Amino acid sequence: MTPGLRTPSERICERCGRIEVWDDDAGRWQLAVNDEGEPHTVGSPYCIHEWDINGTFVPFDDKSDAAEA
Numbered sequence: 001m002t003p004g005l006r007t008p009s010e011r012i013c014e015r016c017g018r019i020e021v022w023d024d025d026a027g028r029w030q031l032a033v034n035d036e037g038e039p040h041t042v043g044s045p046y047c048i049h050e051w052d053i054n055g056t057f058v059p060f061d062d063k064s065d066a067a068e069a
Helices: none
Strands: 010-012 019-023 028-031
Touching: none
Parallel strands: none
Antiparallel strands: 010 019, 019 028
């Protein structure tokens, strides 16, 4: 089995706190909502968003042919 590609499902702006989640149906990032259906932190409309990308997310799972043999 070859490693599978993983994609992030949530991102948070480090500057304004905006939270977005990936919507598979729409094929784009959407503003996250809480359990009551209200949006989380919207952030600043003037923010040049800096998403929480720090190198800890691993885009490929660690399963490989050797691990399953």
